[in-house]
Amino acid sequence: MKNKNTAEMTAQELYIKEQRIHKRTVSLSRFFIFVVFLIVWETASDLGWIDSFFFSSPSRVIICAYQMLLDGSLPVHIGITLLETLLSFFLVFVLGISLALLLWSSDKLSEILEPYLVVLNSLPKSALAPLLIVWLGTGMKTIIVAGISVAIFGSVISLYTGFHEVDKNKLILIRTLGGTKKDCLTKVVLPSSIPTIISTIKVNIGLALVGVIIGEFLAARRGLGYLIIYGSQVFQLHMVIMSIILLCIIALALYQGIQVLEKIYKRHI
Amino acid sequence: MGDFVSKTPILELKNISYSYHSLQGETLALSDVSFQVNEGEFIAIVGPSGCGKSTLLSIIACLLEPENGTIQFQNPDGSIHYPHIGYMLQRDYLFEWRTVYENVTLGLELNRKKTKENLNFVDTLLKEYDLYDFKDKKPSELSGGMRQRAALIRTLALKPQILLLDEPFSALDYQTRLQVSGDIGNLIHRSKKTAILVTHDLSEAISLADRVLILSGRPAHIKRDLTIHLTKSSDSLIASRNAPEFGSYFNLLWEELGNEK
Numbered sequence: 001m002k003n004k005n006t007a008e009m010t011a012q013e014l015y016i017k018e019q020r021i022h023k024r025t026v027s028l029s030r031f032f033i034f035v036v037f038l039i040v041w042e043t044a045s046d047l048g049w050i051d052s053f054f055f056s057s058p059s060r061v062i063i064c065a066y067q068m069l070l071d072g073s074l075p076v077h078i079g080i081t082l083l084e085t086l087l088s089f090f091l092v093f094v095l096g097i098s099l100a101l102l103l104w105s106s107d108k109l110s111e112i113l114e115p116y117l118v119v120l121n122s123l124p125k126s127a128l129a130p131l132l133i134v135w136l137g138t139g140m141k142t143i144i145v146a147g148i149s150v151a152i153f154g155s156v157i158s159l160y161t162g163f164h165e166v167d168k169n170k171l172i173l174i175r176t177l178g179g180t181k182k183d184c185l186t187k188v189v190l191p192s193s194i195p196t197i198i199s200t201i202k203v204n205i206g207l208a209l210v211g212v213i214i215g216e217f218l219a220a221r222r223g224l225g226y227l228i229i230y231g232s233q234v235f236q237l238h239m240v241i242m243s244i245i246l247l248c249i250i251a252l253a254l255y256q257g258i259q260v261l262e263k264i265y266k267r268h269i
Numbered sequence: 270m271g272d273f274v275s276k277t278p279i280l281e282l283k284n285i286s287y288s289y290h291s292l293q294g295e296t297l298a299l300s301d302v303s304f305q306v307n308e309g310e311f312i313a314i315v316g317p318s319g320c321g322k323s324t325l326l327s328i329i330a331c332l333l334e335p336e337n338g339t340i341q342f343q344n345p346d347g348s349i350h351y352p353h354i355g356y357m358l359q360r361d362y363l364f365e366w367r368t369v370y371e372n373v374t375l376g377l378e379l380n381r382k383k384t385k386e387n388l389n390f391v392d393t394l395l396k397e398y399d400l401y402d403f404k405d406k407k408p409s410e411l412s413g414g415m416r417q418r419a420a421l422i423r424t425l426a427l428k429p430q431i432l433l434l435d436e437p438f439s440a441l442d443y444q445t446r447l448q449v450s451g452d453i454g455n456l457i458h459r460s461k462k463t464a465i466l467v468t469h470d471l472s473e474a475i476s477l478a479d480r481v482l483i484l485s486g487r488p489a490h491i492k493r494d495l496t497i498h499l500t501k502s503s504d505s506l507i508a509s510r511n512a513p514e515f516g517s518y519f520n521l522l523w524e525e526l527g528n529e530k
Contacts, residue, residue, distance in 0.1 A: 176330060178353075187364075187375070194366075
């Protein structure tokens, strides 16, 4: 094989090599930027270019995280935030698909409700948070509802749009083959909307986290959102920065998790 | 061609009218269309574009309700009932998330008729159309002609009594189109299926059909009902096109349609 088309193989190998070098350059550069940022930050606070009381430093953040790990409080805060985010995300997924299907099933209903959805979607959801506290009290319920409220309306709108954009002729085909409206849904609308559903899920997981943090700012005793507010009130800014970094890691991990699920799904079809 | 065609009307349309409504007003698409289709007959409907040919098919397929007039489906034994209608749309609309096999058995699945007998019938059709080796592939791996044949199998799997074809070859390139329309035409003639083909291709209409109905411009009514008799050496489409009568039929249709202007 290799002898037969040496020229072709080398060209192919060259291409693969180029691609590998390109990939390595990208990941090394990303890592390099991160390291340089940490070094500059640490040096700047050590040499007094910035006030380490306000701007903290990487070493202080790490020490803070280490101490909170030792006393066991950090895992609890992370766990609570994760749990609340996953719960809101799951509820948004179920509610979003059900509501979008309800709108799809009746053109009249979707036309009637359209302005309400648009207004609710554009409304800054943080404005609702004080109301939620009064209605639901301070606790996990409020926070999960806050998480849902941020993601649900946009998710209903994009899912419904996706369902509605399915080629009408494919629905006619189902009817010419003797299928019902339910067949249209299960054989055409849902299977052809899988890409829309996946992209909505990817957006939702991030939005659920946003909503949960808004909720925790106002109505929590535990969670990373609470840590941020608490840290800023007692001027422990390394705690605030640590929580923000942890949020970045959680957001990344959740997104990667969804991508893994997507890959598993794609391998099965 | 018409020798083996029995004279039982399987479908009868009486004074069918249909209009489209919008806030700007009413557009009459079909006006007083009446005709009969005998069992085993292959009918082609031609007419100027936008005249309502597809509307007429949708009404026969019960996708649209006529505003006036009646449609009657007649069983060979004389009783009236709703026969199964196979409708081939302008494009194949094969579902990309299903394999070819899952696509062609879609109709059986929807009607809960995936019996061993019906699935064997599908296998026979797949073999006959040289698609059996491709049954586990995705539709995107098939050529245009193969896709159209798969769409036909999906329609035939339900063993319809009447086949409605709405310009089913219009999305194919010219060469594939000649080949596929020949194949499909032959199969329909051989299986003595009743078929109604809507087309804007006059040669296709003459070479495939036993009878050609010429529709007028909008609002459409039947301008002429032309029985085709071709003297041909074989069953192939090329033989039909080489038949001595072909040219005069073509000119006749051309003039009928040209008069509209």
